[in-house]
Amino acid sequence: MKRRRNSFDLSQLLPVVVATSFAAVLTLLLTLGIQRAAQLQAASSALQLASELRSLPQYFGTELTLAQRGLEARTFVGEPLADIATAREGFDKALVRIDADLEAAGLGESADIQRVRGALDAAWQRFVPLLGALGRHKGSPYADTLAGSRLNATGRALKADVDEALTAQAAANRDVGGALKDLAAGLQDTVGDRGRSLRTFLVIGAAVAALLLALMLYFSLRSRRASADARRAERQVADILGTVREGLFLLDRNLSLGGVHSASLTRILHADIVHGSSFEDLLRPLVPAKTLATAMKFVNLLWKEKVHEDLIDTVNPLSQIEARFTRAGGGVETRHLSFAFRRVKSAAGQGEHLLGIVTDVTDRVQISHELEQAKAENQAQLDLVLQLLRVPAAQLQSFVRDSDMALRKSNAVLKQPGREEGELRAKLNGVFREVHTVKGEAAALALTSIAARVHQLEESLVALRERASIDGNDFIPVVVKLDELMSYLGGIGQFADRLSEVQPKGDTLKSVIPPLLADQVMGAADHSLEQLLAQVVQETAAAHSKRVALACRGLEAIPASYRKAAKDVLIHMARNAVVHGIETPDRRLAASKPETAAVRISFEAVGNEGFVLTVEDDGQGLPFEKILDTALRKGLVTPADAARLERPAVYGLIFRAGFSTATEVTEHAGRGVGLDAVSQTVRGLGGAIGIATADGKFTRFRMKLPTPAGERAATHAA
Amino acid sequence: MSLQGEIGTFVSAVLQYFDTAVQQAAVVGTPYLALGKPPEVFDYTGMIRVSGKRKGVVYFTAPKGMLSVMLMRMQETDMSDANLRDLVGEVANTLSGNARKDFGRNFIISTPSVVTGSSSTIGYSPDTRPIVVPIDWRTYHANLVVCLN
Amino acid sequence: MNAVRPHRLMIVDDSNIMRRKIERSQEIPNVEIVGTAGNGREALELHASSRPTLVTMDLTMPEMDGIECVEQLVDRDPDIRILVISALADKATAIEALEKGASGFLCKPFTERQLNDALVKLIES
Numbered sequence: 003m004k005r006r007r008n009s010f011d012l013s014q015l016l017p018v019v020v021a022t023s024f025a026a027v028l029t030l031l032l033t034l035g036i037q038r039a040a041q042l043q044a045a046s047s048a049l050q051l052a053s054e055l056r057s058l059p060q061y062f063g064t065e066l067t068l069a070q071r072g073l074e075a076r077t078f079v080g081e082p083l084a085d086i087a088t089a090r091e092g093f094d095k096a097l098v099r100i101d102a103d104l105e106a107a108g109l110g111e112s113a114d115i116q117r118v119r120g121a122l123d124a125a126w127q128r129f130v131p132l133l134g135a136l137g138r139h140k141g142s143p144y145a146d147t148l149a150g151s152r153l154n155a156t157g158r159a160l161k162a163d164v165d166e167a168l169t170a171q172a173a174a175n176r177d178v179g180g181a182l183k184d185l186a187a188g189l190q191d192t193v194g195d196r197g198r199s200l201r202t203f204l205v206i207g208a209a210v211a212a213l214l215l216a217l218m219l220y221f222s223l224r225s226r227r228a229s230a231d232a233r234r235a236e237r238q239v240a241d242i243l244g245t246v247r248e249g250l251f252l253l254d255r256n257l258s259l260g261g262v263h264s265a266s267l268t269r270i271l272h273a274d275i276v277h278g279s280s281f282e283d284l285l286r287p288l289v290p291a292k293t294l295a296t297a298m299k300f301v302n303l304l305w306k307e308k309v310h311e312d313l314i315d316t317v318n319p320l321s322q323i324e325a326r327f328t329r330a331g332g333g334v335e336t337r338h339l340s341f342a343f344r345r346v347k348s349a350a351g352q353g354e355h356l357l358g359i360v361t362d363v364t365d366r367v368q369i370s371h372e373l374e375q376a377k378a379e380n381q382a383q384l385d386l387v388l389q390l391l392r393v394p395a396a397q398l399q400s401f402v403r404d405s406d407m408a409l410r411k412s413n414a415v416l417k418q419p420g421r422e423e424g425e426l427r428a429k430l431n432g433v434f435r436e437v438h439t440v441k442g443e444a445a446a447l448a449l450t451s452i453a454a455r456v457h458q459l460e461e462s463l464v465a466l467r468e469r470a471s472i473d474g475n476d477f478i479p480v481v482v483k484l485d486e487l488m489s490y491l492g493g494i495g496q497f498a499d500r501l502s503e504v505q506p507k508g509d510t511l512k513s514v515i516p517p518l519l520a521d522q523v524m525g526a527a528d529h530s531l532e533q534l535l536a537q538v539v540q541e542t543a544a545a546h547s548k549r550v551a552l553a554c555r556g557l558e559a560i561p562a563s564y565r566k567a568a569k570d571v572l573i574h575m576a577r578n579a580v581v582h583g584i585e586t587p588d589r590r591l592a593a594s595k596p597e598t599a600a601v602r603i604s605f606e607a608v609g610n611e612g613f614v615l616t617v618e619d620d621g622q623g624l625p626f627e628k629i630l631d632t633a634l635r636k637g638l639v640t641p642a643d644a645a646r647l648e649r650p651a652v653y654g655l656i657f658r659a660g661f662s663t664a665t666e667v668t669e670h671a672g673r674g675v676g677l678d679a680v681s682q683t684v685r686g687l688g689g690a691i692g693i694a695t696a697d698g699k700f701t702r703f704r705m706k707l708p709t710p711a712g713e714r715a716a717t718h719a720a
Numbered sequence: 721m722s723l724q725g726e727i728g729t730f731v732s733a734v735l736q737y738f739d740t741a742v743q744q745a746a747v748v749g750t751p752y753l754a755l756g757k758p759p760e761v762f763d764y765t766g767m768i769r770v771s772g773k774r775k776g777v778v779y780f781t782a783p784k785g786m787l788s789v790m791l792m793r794m795q796e797t798d799m800s801d802a803n804l805r806d807l808v809g810e811v812a813n814t815l816s817g818n819a820r821k822d823f824g825r826n827f828i829i830s831t832p833s834v835v836t837g838s839s840s841t842i843g844y845s846p847d848t849r850p851i852v853v854p855i856d857w858r859t860y861h862a863n864l865v866v867c868l869n
Numbered sequence: 870m871n872a873v874r875p876h877r878l879m880i881v882d883d884s885n886i887m888r889r890k891i892e893r894s895q896e897i898p899n900v901e902i903v904g905t906a907g908n909g910r911e912a913l914e915l916h917a918s919s920r921p922t923l924v925t926m927d928l929t930m931p932e933m934d935g936i937e938c939v940e941q942l943v944d945r946d947p948d949i950r951i952l953v954i955s956a957l958a959d960k961a962t963a964i965e966a967l968e969k970g971a972s973g974f975l976c977k978p979f980t981e982r983q984l985n986d987a988l989v990k991l992i993e994s
Contacts, residue, residue, distance in 0.1 A: 296961045303967045310994035313952065313973020313987055317963040329732065416752035421856060429750055474748030474854070475731060481751040482724045485849050488753070 017221035024214040031207040038200040044106035045196055049189035051100050056182045058093055059175035066168040073161045076144050076151040083136055090133045118184040125177030132167040249360035257281045270362050272327045288325040304343055304356055311345055338367040386451040393447050395502035401443055402495040408436040409488055426472050431659045434463050435679045446538045446573050459483045531557050535576050542580040549587050549597055550580055555604040563710045571680050575617040583621030583701050612709045618702040624653055624695040653693045657681035727866050730778055731853055733818035734864050737811050742790050749854030759852045759865050761838050764804050766812030769830035776868035779842055780811045786860035809834045879921035880905040881912040883930040891925055897988050909933025913941055928955040936966050943970030950991045
């Protein structure tokens with residue numbers, strides 16, 4: 003990543019680096035050019051001075067000659083002498099200026115020039131004292147007498163000096179002139195040289211500037227092309243993001259959403275995507291809290307370099323989630339979403355982003371559900387037929403009739419008016435009771451396929467019961483399932499009717515059905531209740547890995563009008579005893595009880611008062627604390643009530659609708675509706691239930707039933 | 721889509737109609753099955769026929785009084801038979817519209833038709849179990865009946 | 870031809886059948902099985918003596934469970950590559966193992982090919 007980023011930056015930086023170095027070169031060239039130009043100017047000035055000085059020795063000669071002639075003619079010589087002095091000073095000054103110019107022209111160190119300059123100096127120094135001597139003579143050079151003017155002492159001395167200077171003048175003229183000529187020639191060369199180099203610098207500078215211009219032009223074109231490419235690429239990316247059906251998004255290390263995402267994301271998640279907002283917040287409304295926590299852990303795993311992303315696909319908790327969205331027109335829509343995460347890798351390795359991909363897989367899930375359902379239905383049909391064949395047709399017909407009645411009752415409950423929350427809940431409980439009875443009967447006949455179907459309806463009722471608030475809309479699934487169940491039972495009814503036509507009476511499919519049931523069909527009707535209960539107890543015990551022996555007494559004496567009710571009640575109670583009352587064999591052994599538990603069911607007359615139906619088990623007794631806890635948790639009693647309740651009142655709670663102590667709901671018991679239904683049935687007959695129990699020893703339910711009206715009349719008549 | 725989802729669509733269509741057109745919400749009662757006898761039909765009934773993946777009828781049936789008050793709330797003063805028919809037809813229209821939107825190509829939804837009189841036994845045969853969804857509005861009572869197989 | 874075998878694989882699983890299945894099915898070049906362990910404690914002992922670089926790890930085992938074993942193995946050798954192999958009853962547990970330092974997860978039941986692919990990726994990771 004690092005390396006890549008650097009190379010990327012370098013390519014961006016290149017124009018700047020090139021431009022800067024070109025500018026530096028250009029600046030250097032111009033600086034040198036300016037220097038050369040200054041040197042050239044200085045050299046030219048020196049050359050001019052040198053050229054001007056070349057005429058001076060000649061001038062000295064002329065002036066000296068004038069002075070000599072003047073002295074000889076005894077004329078005034080002050081003028082030539084003053085001119086000489088001025089010119090001498092001028093020469094000295096000019097020399098100083100030449101030196102300065104030479105220095106400025108960079109020739110201070112030049113050996114050739116300095117040699118010539120030294121020669122000039124030497125020649126001049128030889129000559130200049132002679133000129134200087136001319137100035138020493140003060141006063142008039144003449145002594146004016148009557149005989150005319152003649153040279154006085156000063157004049158003679160002056161004359162001598164002038165003569166001497168004039169004599170030296172030729173040599174000086176030669177030497178100084180020659181030196182100046184050499185100097186001028188040297189400077190001429192220098193000027194030419196500096197001029198050429200100045201031209202060279204300017205030419206190079208112009209070339210560099212032109213090159214720079216060309217380069218800048220190239221870079222600007224290239225960058226324009228690059229930004230055009232970038233814009234095109236950007237547009238293409240936008241096109242892709244706008245078109246893909248998957249929701250694509252980026253997450254950074256804080257699991258915040260990136261600024262870019264596909265258009266579908268908003269549609270799939272039914273949410274606005276805000277750059278920088280947290281992924282967790284986005285996910286929160288879609289999944290339960292526990293899944294959310296696991297999901298965040300999972301996504302964080304992807305930052306761990308050690309974890310191979312292909313090897314953790316299977317643990318992705320978001321690989322398929324069920325999300326509920328509120329529909330625009332009301333109602334709730336369930337969609338199946340699938341999230342996948344990939345590390346965004348660059349050429350050099352680990353990236354700084356995760357790519358999230360979310361797909362709406364509802365159609366796929368539904369198709370696979372339907373396939374599974376079809377498969378399961380086929381299997382279920384086969385199972386069902388086998389189960390149905392084991393039950394005698396008459397019994398099956400009676401089961402279908404009873405069940406149909408129960409379902410009609412459920413429907414009647416739904417049909418009742420009542421829209422208030424409380425009324426709806428009462429309806430829920432009413433439907434529950436009826437449906438649970440159907441399930442119980444189906445289970446008793448070992449019609450597990452049917453029981454499972456009914457269980458599904460129960461599940462939807464339970465789901466509703468656990469909702470914080472319910473309205474009529476929520477009952478739609480219930481009524482649809484009820485409809486399905488009625489169709490289903492209708493089909494079974496038809497099957498039973500056909501079966502009854504082909505099954506010879508008495509002699510059933512003895513070879514395929516258990517002897518117990520065969521016996522039941524052939525034996526007396528009351529005898530069959532005992533057998534039925536035995537079967538219920540054995541099947542329930544087997545399902546819970548328990549060992550139970552059932553003993554029944556007096557069941558054949560149950561009056562005809564109580565038989566249906568007694569059957570319903572006893573099936574519930576017997577199953578409850580096995581599931582809740584009886585301990586597992588090892589716990590029984592640990593408590594020094596026989597491994598095989600006993601369940602006793604009896605029916606007896608109590609004088610003329612009526613009857614008592616007793617169901618007793620030697621199990622663990624009713625768990626007082628647990629019942630109270632459960633009742634509190636379910637809101638059946640308030641904490642204040644709980645403190646006041648006596649034991650019998652607490653035991654009575656188990657008959658309340660919605661009570662169940664079993665933590666796991668099974669088809670056999672644990673809905674808490676069984677005892678509720680029992681209580682309803684017994685009270686419906688005008689009876690009452692009493693409970694006796696001892697911890698670790700037994701539980702006994704005594705149901706007192708009045709003598710039925712018809713029966714009483716018959717007794718009186720007799 | 722499941723039958724459950726389809727019923728959901730119809731129910732939300734009706735509720736939405738009350739919310740938006742009438743501007744006063746209706747309440748859904750507990751749905752039930754019409755067993756043994758045809759479900760109650762009121763004075764005016766707007767109906768759509770469904771064919772394709774499922775076949776049958778869906779209708780909204782309401783008493784005259786209810787429809788009249790609905791019209792009043794919609795600032796309508798003419799309570800003629802034609803207007804009441806129009807209104808119930810409008811409700812059926814939203815049923816058809818929502819169904820077309822939600823159900824996709826597996827369904828063919830007819831244009832709505834209106835039936836008057838309470839003696840009709842629309843789309844009922846003894847071996848169907850129409851699902852009746854009671855719709856309560858103010859003191860009135862109407863039914864949404866879904867009869868699909 | 871018999872090249873160096875730098876990857877040393879330890880199989881940790883309480884099921885004999887599963888151990889043998891893994892032993893049989895692995896045929897990736899450069900991987901040598903250095904031993905098998907039936908629980909976490911044995912795995913740690915075996916780690917001390919044979920220094921494996923790769924581990925296949927069951928999660929539910931007697932004595933010391935897979936998660937703790939992963940934690941301890943990673944503690945002893947931060948570079949060790951661990952493939953958790955388990956029936957996927959609980960994704961949260963699998964994720965915990967990965968958080969503790971495992972590198973990947975393979976769901977039981979698996980085919981030979983899936984195992985081989987997973988081991989190749991484990992070496993890559």
